[in-house]
Amino acid sequence: MGRQPCCDKVGVKKGPWTPEEDIILVSYIQEHGPGNWRAVPTKTGLLRCSKSCRLRWTNYLRPGIKRGNFTENEEKMIIHLQALLGNRWAAIASYLPQRTDNDIKNYWNTHLKKRLKKLQGNGSYSRDGVSAKSTYQISRGQWERKLQTDIHMAKKALSDALSPEKPSGSAEFEPFNGTGSTSYAKPSGYASSTENIAKLLKGWMRNPLKMADSSEEGTDPIKEDKNSKEMDEGVQSVLGFEPLDSSISDISQSMSPEASLSQYESKPNLNAQTQLSLLEEWLFDEAVNQGKDYQLCDLALDENVNFF
DNA sequence: AATCTCCTCAACCGCCGCACG
DNA sequence: ACGTGCGGCGGTTGAGGAGAT
Numbered sequence: 641m642g643r644q645p646c647c648d649k650v651g652v653k654k655g656p657w658t659p660e661e662d663i664i665l666v667s668y669i670q671e672h673g674p675g676n677w678r679a680v681p682t683k684t685g686l687l688r689c690s691k692s693c694r695l696r697w698t699n700y701l702r703p704g705i706k707r708g709n710f711t712e713n714e715e716k717m718i719i720h721l722q723a724l725l726g727n728r729w730a731a732i733a734s735y736l737p738q739r740t741d742n743d744i745k746n747y748w749n750t751h752l753k754k755r756l757k758k759l760q761g762n763g764s765y766s767r768d769g770v771s772a773k774s775t776y777q778i779s780r781g782q783w784e785r786k787l788q789t790d791i792h793m794a795k796k797a798l799s800d801a802l803s804p805e806k807p808s809g810s811a812e813f814e815p816f817n818g819t820g821s822t823s824y825a826k827p828s829g830y831a832s833s834t835e836n837i838a839k840l841l842k843g844w845m846r847n848p849l850k851m852a853d854s855s856e857e858g859t860d861p862i863k864e865d866k867n868s869k870e871m872d873e874g875v876q877s878v879l880g881f882e883p884l885d886s887s888i889s890d891i892s893q894s895m896s897p898e899a900s901l902s903q904y905e906s907k908p909n910l911n912a913q914t915q916l917s918l919l920e921e922w923l924f925d926e927a928v929n930q931g932k933d934y935q936l937c938d939l940a941l942d943e944n945v946n947f948f
Numbered sequence: 949a950a951t952c953t954c955c956t957c958a959a960c961c962g963c964c965g966c967a968c969g
Numbered sequence: 970a971c972g973t974g975c976g977g978c979g980g981t982t983g984a985g986g987a988g989a990t
Contacts, residue, residue: 655960657959691975691976695958729979745980746957746958749956749980
């Protein structure tokens, strides 16, 4: 009596999702929220495995996802974090809230790994991808422990902030439950985002080529929507600064509260009680050296808790 | 213009950990 | 304490696109 398969292998559709399927899934999640994936195929009539539904949502349809065109800072963060954490893509993705673990994994495998290999050949990088000039006294084990502490503290701070007994200004952005393990309260921000996706998909159905083109150009139609503006404003209110330029904006967007909160079970964020720790300071060192992201780094330093 | 090769990335597979009864 | 089921994660695959010949 082995484990029941997650889905019947017979009659389950595989392969690329169609816009129609996306709409069905998005509509369902808009109404019920993400979670209880096992019920999704039966409730929606989708001939898809529950895992496939979850994956499609988390990697593609979820609001706040940024696609394509990794910025230089994102690349550096990925390289640093990969060196630090290894192939723990979900953990790495927790520091790039707008990127999915799948995206980061793909980007690493297709771009960064090769590039680092080349650089290693030139002697610019050490074996594990960390710049050779950076000799860190702190062991990887210590970093990992501290990272876990960071995440734990962020989770605790967030759950404190969001608990109904302790209303807080930082709870301005209601989380939606990415894990589906608890009941779902539909926040307005999330709902409007999902509406946007539904609109997007409707547009896609009407004019698939045009939509495909725009996505290929790296333009995220969702960003064009007013919800995106709301997100930005939210980011600014949380971060307490206005992005100076596109690179700053990139980072602030990567710290989007919606995206962060959507995975708040595992993602640290820049909430009032959530500190950017030495890790983040370290990650942004190079950007700071390039004269970028001063404000974000300052924030990191201000909020920093000294663990050592 | 046709064919081949390489690259990208969405999606699948299987394992693992956790929650729950 | 144990078994079961679900969700999550990382590795891998393969279809389709882009570029080279």
